[in-house]
Amino acid sequence: MAPRLSGLILAAGFSSRMQALKPLLPLGETSVLGQCIDTLRKSGIQDIMVVAGYRGSEVAAEAVAHGARAVLNADFADGMFSSIRCGAQQLGEAEYIALLPVDIPLIRSGTLYLMQQALQGRTGVQVVHPEFNDQRGHPLLIATALLRDLVRAASAPGGLRPLLERHERMQPEQVVSVKVPDANILFDMDTPESYAACCERFPRRDYPTLEEGAVILEHIYPMPPKGVAHGHLVGELAAGFAEAINVYRDAGLCVDLCRVAGWLHDVAKGQEHHEETGGRWLDGLGFPRAACIVAAHKDLDWHPGDPLTERELVHLADKLAKGGRLVTLDQRFGEKSALYKDDPDAQEAVQSRYLLARELALALEEASGQTFVTLCAHLASRCSR
Known part of the structure; x- marks a missing residue:
């Protein structure tokens, strides 16, 4: 049975370097604090407490508006450790606490x-750290009993970190680091400049970077080298299609999304209904935009006249890649047709997919201002370098 978890968001500080109150700064369609609460809730944590301090009534009101509880730390000026102590004393009977600074x-x-x-x-695990690029970040997952023991310290000049480091030296088997495809565990928002960077990053949070994609393929859902080579080609083709359309029409297609979704499109290869499974896996990791592309790479609900989005470009690119080699649509579907020559239902499906791919190729010609053959030849040359 899964352990019971509570969330503890630390939002009591002065925000002195930010020159504005961090928890209430706008981010997306809500606030910075609202995003933190929403993320914890999407991960399955329902009991969420926010520790407020400076301008506490405003922060507490924002927490309650998002369905969280709030507690005021009267000693917030003493630093973050005082807020951890305050929150740990107020939380209920959860076995573990997800500890997240609001920044x-x-x-x-x-x-x-x-x-x-x-x-x-596993038994006996007391602390779980997320890790990206061999660096630990936030949030921290810690056993409630351990956290309460640690915050009983009369003073903690260095905060919680040295107490955790001492515990790990004494009980290393109780501490686990987990590789995650999330560079944002290391992203700290403390200054106006970092807040601007945060707002710039936010729209890209729902698909992985290539670096994050590498973590998925190496540590979360490993893929054999042939699959990686195929995904790389599909991603480069789809990105090239998007670039060509953007140059010709300024369509605003996301080249990076095409590239990483193409790279990951076969992440669940070998599973039943691998395209749907891969979509579910990526959605579960917090990448919904990439997930919907992966889920549609085998069959696609698209009709001539509909817009070409990243989803259609990855779908078409997949039909041009056999392993790590570029082929024509006629070659790809000719082989499929020969393979299923004695299966009428499969033949019908192959023919339907072939006709759809042809229509997508025609739409790509119109959207890019280039013939399909010319565009593919250019991309083939680029991919071979």
């Missing part, structure tokens, strides 16, 4: 999911 607002819900998975089938 780390871009983490994905999938990060907490992977951290919770690290507790499954």
Whole structure:
């Protein structure tokens, strides 16, 4: 049975370097604090407490508006450790606490999911750290009993970190680091410049970077080298299609999304209904935009006249890649047709997919101002370098 979790968001500080109150700054369609609460809730944590301090009534009101509880830390000027102590004393009977500073607002819900998975089938784990690029970040998942023991310290000049480091030296088997595809565990929002960077990053939070995609393929859902080579080609083709359309029409297609979704489109290859499974896996990691592309790479609901989006470009690119080699649509579907020559239902499906691919190719010609053959030849040359 999964352990009971509560969330503890630390939002009591002065925000002195920010020159504005961090928890209430706008982010997306809500506030920085609202995003933190929403992320914890999407990961399955329902009991969420926010520790407020400076301008506490405003922060508490924002917490309650998002369905969280709030507690005021009268000693907030003493630093973050006082807020951890205050929150730990107020939380209920959860076995573990997800501890998140409010200035780390871009983490994905999938990060907490992977951290919770690290507790499954293990006994004695007291602390779980997320790790990206060999660096630990936030949030921290810690056993409630341990946290309450640690905050009983009369003083903690260095905060919680040295207490955790001492515990790990004494009981290393109780501490686990989990590799996560989330660079945002390391992204700290403390200054006006970092807030601007946060707002710039926010729209890209729902699909992975290539670096994050590498973590998925190496550590979360490993893929054999042939599959990686195929995904790389599909991603480069789809990105090239998007670039060509953007140059010709300024369509605003996301080249990076095409590239990483193409790379990951076969992440669940070998599973039943692998396209749907792969979509579910990526959605569970907190990447919904990439997930919907992956889920549609085999069959696609699209009709001539509909717009070409990243989803259609990855779908078409997949039909041009056989392993890590570029082929024509006629070659790809000719081989499929020969393979299923004695299966009328499969033949019908192959023919339907072939006709759809042809229509997509025609739409791509119109959208890019280039013939399909010319565009593919250019991309083939680029991919071979």
